[in-house]
Amino acid sequence: MSTSDEFGSKPINFLLRKQAIPASIGIMVLSIYGIVDTIFVGNFVGSLGIAAITVVIPITFLISSIGMGIGIGGASVISRALGAKNAEKAGKTLGNQLTLTLSLGITFCILGYIFIEPLLSAFGAKGDILAPTIEYFSIILLGIPVLAYAMMSNNIIRAVGYPKVAMYIMIVPAVVNIILDPIFIIVLDMGIKGAAWATTISYIGSASYAAFFFIKGKSGIHLKMTDLLLDWKITSEIFAIGSVTFARQGIVSLLFLILNNSLYRYGGETSIAVYGIINRMMMVVNIPALGITQGSMPIIGYNFGAKSWKRVKLALKNSMLSGTLISSVIFALIMIFTPQIIRIFTNDSSLITETVPALRITFLATPLIALQLISSAYYQAIGKSIPALLLTLTKQGFFLIPLILILPHFYGLNGLWIAFPVADILATTVCMAYLFFDNKRVLLKNSQEVKTN
Template sequence: MTTSDEFGTKPINYLLRKQAIPSAIGILTLSIYGIVDTIFVGNFVGSVGIAAITVVIPITFLISSIGMGIGIGGASIISRALGSGKPEKANKTFGNQLTLTFILGIFFSLSCWIFIEPILKVFGAKGDILQPTIDYFSIILLGIPVLAFAMMSNSIFRAVGYPKVAMVVMIVPAIVNVILDPIFIAVLGWGIEGAAWATTFSYLFSASYALYFFLKGKTGFNISKSDLVLDVKLTREIFSIGSVTIARQGVVSLLFLVLNNSLFKYGGESAIAVYGIINRMMMLVNVPAIGITQGSMPIIGYNYGAELFKRVSLTLRNAIISATVLSSFIYASILIFTPQIVGVFTKDQDLIQQTVPALRITFLMTPLIAFQLISAAYFQALGKALPALLLTLTKQGFFLIPLLLILPNFYQLDGIWIAFPIADLATAIVCMSYLVYDSKKIVLNPSSI
């Protein structure tokens, strides 16, 4: 596994570009797929279809975040193991990741299928939204285990120095979905079920590509049957670090639960559709920050394992600056063309009039998202689960959810939109403050750069 050795020798900016650009392209493509999916559903199914997808998204990603958490937790261990010259530990970690991902992915998919209606009702599927949501989610659940595997694989490819492969793992489902959406939804007339089948097939293709690359043997892993047997200590370490990702998505799902019910209470089904459009655009705006965040983790983890602390500090600083600048540029572009962008999703003039001002309010502090994402990922890469967990939960758990419970009582629907920029600003302040505090405790060795 020599591809990752350059993490300790090549210039930081070169490494960030090499890791972050493929990651950002993958996330961008995935975001575009989400947007295209919503456009087709919005134009051929209607606002009820958008609302149904909006309800299902947090549940789907909560389950798939198990694979993501196992992937990131294991990738942190693998990066540090490679940095400290322990390939056997890297092999054992990867084997345990495979076992954990499939066992838990299948278990949670079956659990959701058994209790599908009560789960969807809790997450805001009420009135006319309920039946389309059941139709959509029951099909999506078939692909969740393979989605979890693809999510897990994505982190591993970056950890062993194959960011372009990780990018393809994310691009494949987007391309498949964009091809199948018009066929299943528009041509065959399958409606919301067509969107679900397109998404499920896209998960299968993504996982198949990841499996194909692993079987080619280029990643350098040489696992045996014994590596697949769960090791209690290693499993605990994987979940200790990966639980940060799982907890983040868990809080995001809780956020959607509170949000969807509040939106339905103060604005009805159309308000949920409004946020469905806003959420898709948030994914697009956050592409640079997420890409740079994911790209920085293996660099930080490897250099920390190799005790090259000056390179760790430099990676953190450059990642934050780059992500903030790029996010600000994209944010400004979307802010200028808000009416035109919203008009692509729907021709419903009432929905457009509701969405434009709501989108502009919720996006006010979005460029500051880089501070939270990168600071939490930084501590994950170092293997420090507690600060990573606390910083991960800051926005949704400590600020946004409480604000969503309080502000609508005074400002109704506007209170929901106002909660977002307030939470973003407060989170950025907390994350910056903690990073400054933590950096004072680390003694850097100038000779290690």
């Protein structure tokens, strides 16, 4: 039995733990390195450094989401191909992913350099924030193609049944960055440039580890040179599913563009720094939901390909229950220890005073996060791109961005913070209503087909 075949035979809860725990650990460590980066910059560079990182994050991940989207799209194709015992399609899909990720990653990296100043300005790098942001981003861009490759590989490695290796791909850059940050920022006194070089080198370390896994041939997918030639049918299927991730990150980047400019308008540079801290905390709070979401996708995809409808339904149900329970516990801890958490990032008393109420407001709907993420990921896993896309866009695209544009006219800066929990509540309601009625119809239809056959 191959490693991926376990998805169709082992108990669902065992598989969820096996997949979700390493994914959560990997995301957690990756988030910790982002937090450590912010802590070093906040304490040794200042609030402008935090603001610069806050501006760059959405641009970086917009470009690198090429690899993430291709990885998730291809992982869905590979999971279903393995479930259907189609090894040739799995190999061809992996080859196409490699070609797409590296060629597109390099292209967008070059475009980033060409349009660096207008791009950063559009995302809120105004006034005193612009200069340190250019310094930071010009170095970060160098690592974008390898980051895209690492993100693509991470999803494939999880899809073929190696969640711990996927976890290490996320841990490697975190460890490297945590080691290099104090050396570059404090010892070598490189300031914001030191933070950028530490991050870029960490991306290279992550990509190198992923490449080593494939070179050793442990994936179980046999890759031929001809698989690197793009196949229109396969690339279309990859992009159909991967476009959900592109759209999600595109909307997130548009959100940052609008949010950063609104923050600057209603609260100045300090408010952007406030959101920088909030955003880092969001990464931590979302860890369980993201880990369970990523862990459930190959299980659902494999069993959908194998037409094991009961296992599909059970994996969906259990992942939602566990994600919601854990997120609720974290929500309580965040509400209780808000001031203590913020003091980790900065010793600026005025920044702490502004961040405490803002953080509490934005995190009010945290227990609902898992339901949103898993519902859209479910449709990615089973290859249904349109509902996956629509559910993915629900929070940021349909609710959060309009609320950010409307609420500040009535509530000022607080309106920006209030927009987050309101959008979460509305998006969860839509996602769950759609999932309930559609999933009931689809699984009933598939079960009837099995009985007929």
